[in-house]
Amino acid sequence: MRIIFAFAPPSCSLFPMSACLQINQETLSHELIDGEVVIIQFDTGNYYSLAGTAVAIWQRLTSPGTIADLLPLFTGTTATAKTEITTFINELTKENLLITATSSAAPTESATEPVAYAKPELNKYTDMQQLLLADPLHEVEEAGWPHTKPAES
Amino acid sequence: MPSAPSTTAVLHGVPAAFYHEAATIAAQVAAQSPDAREFTFAIDSLVIRCRFFDTALFEKITPAFAHLALPENDNAADLTIQLWAEHPGLPLIPRPHPLMLETARKHLLRLCSDEHHKAFDEDWLGTRTWIDLDAGTAFYSVRDAAALPYYESAAPLRALLNAFLNHHRRQLVHASAVGNENGGLLLVGEGGSGKSSTALLCLDSPLFHLADDWCVITPGAAPRLASIYNSAKLRPENLKRFPHIAARIHNHDKLDEEKASLFLHQHFPEKLLAGCPARAVILPSVVDANTTRLERVAGIVTWRAMVSCTLAQIPGADRESIALMSAFAGRLPAYRLLLGRDLPAIPGVLANLLDELSD
Numbered sequence: 001m002r003i004i005f006a007f008a009p010p011s012c013s014l015f016p017m018s019a020c021l022q023i024n025q026e027t028l029s030h031e032l033i034d035g036e037v038v039i040i041q042f043d044t045g046n047y048y049s050l051a052g053t054a055v056a057i058w059q060r061l062t063s064p065g066t067i068a069d070l071l072p073l074f075t076g077t078t079a080t081a082k083t084e085i086t087t088f089i090n091e092l093t094k095e096n097l098l099i100t101a102t103s104s105a106a107p108t109e110s111a112t113e114p115v116a117y118a119k120p121e122l123n124k125y126t127d128m129q130q131l132l133l134a135d136p137l138h139e140v141e142e143a144g145w146p147h148t149k150p151a152e153s
Numbered sequence: 154m155p156s157a158p159s160t161t162a163v164l165h166g167v168p169a170a171f172y173h174e175a176a177t178i179a180a181q182v183a184a185q186s187p188d189a190r191e192f193t194f195a196i197d198s199l200v201i202r203c204r205f206f207d208t209a210l211f212e213k214i215t216p217a218f219a220h221l222a223l224p225e226n227d228n229a230a231d232l233t234i235q236l237w238a239e240h241p242g243l244p245l246i247p248r249p250h251p252l253m254l255e256t257a258r259k260h261l262l263r264l265c266s267d268e269h270h271k272a273f274d275e276d277w278l279g280t281r282t283w284i285d286l287d288a289g290t291a292f293y294s295v296r297d298a299a300a301l302p303y304y305e306s307a308a309p310l311r312a313l314l315n316a317f318l319n320h321h322r323r324q325l326v327h328a329s330a331v332g333n334e335n336g337g338l339l340l341v342g343e344g345g346s347g348k349s350s351t352a353l354l355c356l357d358s359p360l361f362h363l364a365d366d367w368c369v370i371t372p373g374a375a376p377r378l379a380s381i382y383n384s385a386k387l388r389p390e391n392l393k394r395f396p397h398i399a400a401r402i403h404n405h406d407k408l409d410e411e412k413a414s415l416f417l418h419q420h421f422p423e424k425l426l427a428g429c430p431a432r433a434v435i436l437p438s439v440v441d442a443n444t445t446r447l448e449r450v451a452g453i454v455t456w457r458a459m460v461s462c463t464l465a466q467i468p469g470a471d472r473e474s475i476a477l478m479s480a481f482a483g484r485l486p487a488y489r490l491l492l493g494r495d496l497p498a499i500p501g502v503l504a505n506l507l508d509e510l511s512d
Binding site (some may be wrong): 029030031032033035036038040041049125128 | 283450452453456457460461464465475476479480481482486487
């Protein structure tokens with residue numbers, strides 16, 4: 001099933017422009033495939049695709065950054081565009097794809113010229129949840145078997 | 154009152170211990186079986202040496218790898234597998250504690266596996282598998298070699314080999330593949346999509362055959378395809394469309410319950426290719442048209458087909474497997490192959506694409 005997010009109206013709570021964000025590397029895998037970013041969230045088994053403007057935003061956030069850091073990526077960023085970008089970031093955060101950064105935003109040199117702005121979209125897919133759901137192996141250390149850890153007091 | 158330790162804590166250390174328990178049994182089997190037979194082969198330059206302690210098992214397992222066989226020598230192997238069948242008089246692998254039989258990711262023994270060791274229990278086959286990834290050693294025991302089904306002989310040791318390949322940044326995927334020394338095409342899709350038929354049609358063309366059902370992919374700056382099995386399977390109702398295959402299948406007497414099967418190495422050895430650079434990922438589908446054509450599609454379309462078919466069928470495939478498949482797909486263009494009724498023309502469509510992509 002494919003879900004295209006209909007973004008919340010501007011009156012809803014939006015992420016502050018100064019909040020520093022980063023990709024939630026712990027629980028997801030992402031790859032640029034044929035111009036689209038494909039993201040797999042192993043906590044939920046959902047996967048997502050991003051195209052166009054959304055790809056540029058995602059790639060910028062491979063290192064910690066704020067919403068204000070995203071605006072120079074584009075030309076023609078009106079007040080509406082700022083709201084749309086903020087709402088898009090909120091959706092990424094709600095899906096646990098972005099988290100609050102553990103370090104402050106690092107200044108980055110943009111490798112490319114700003115591109116024309118278009119509304120970013122997050123496409124969500126739920127059709128492979130059973131296959132993608134994380135099924136982690138338990139953590140063990142070098143020790144014999146059976147080996148009982150002392151119960152914690 | 155102290156709380157009871159968690160299951161994970163109680164079974165702490167199981168993977169290494171379970172592996173070493175199997176190793177002890179394997180050493181006893183080797184000591185009691187003086188007539189070991191060795192078979193060495195290579196997948197994408199990784200050398201795998203099998204040491205069989207059962208003749209019937211040797212004959213069940215080795216034909217699928219015959220096209221990749223290496224001359225016997227004492228050179229170091231990347232993986233050494235000891236394989237045996239249970240017999241009266243040979244020591245038995247103790248049945249694990251019931252808690253240890255909890256499986257994850259299709260027959261991977263969750264509590265007996267970690268990043269160093271993996272253990273699989275494929276009960277319906279009667280096989281158990283252990284691998285020490287760091288040491289490059291593994292064990293495979295089967296309850297009854299004669300009872301291994303035809304599809305296991307066609308694609309043996311999948312769980313074990315995929316764990317080993319993952320450790321070497323490669324992935325076993327459910328896909329067909331064809332190509333030449335300049336490049337190859339990976340054909341992905343559900344059963345019945347036409348990928349096997351397309352690969353078999355290429356036997357009668359200038360293109361070479363890498364894979365019918367399972368192919369090894371290597372992601373990276375120059376992604377590669379590698380052959381692993383030389384088996385081919387067809388639905389019996391499709392045999393009439395492949396007369397050059399129909400005359401060579403080895404299970405005519407069982408087609409009421411098995412797919413038509415053959416080992417291509419026995420009949421078309423000159424048409425098999427061990428590996429080549431990957432050029433594209435293709436999703437075939439049968440259409441109501443005479444001519445076959447290709448259309449460019451978004452990479453996520455073929456990625457989804459490759460990931461879903463592979464995860465559904467490979468025991469133990471996990472996040473690492475998905476990351477490898479994603480990295481592979483990220484480097485290659487994706488196409489849908491719309492298969493028309495003019496079957497002999499299909500290899501030419503693929504050959505033309507390969508020519509374009511290899512320039």
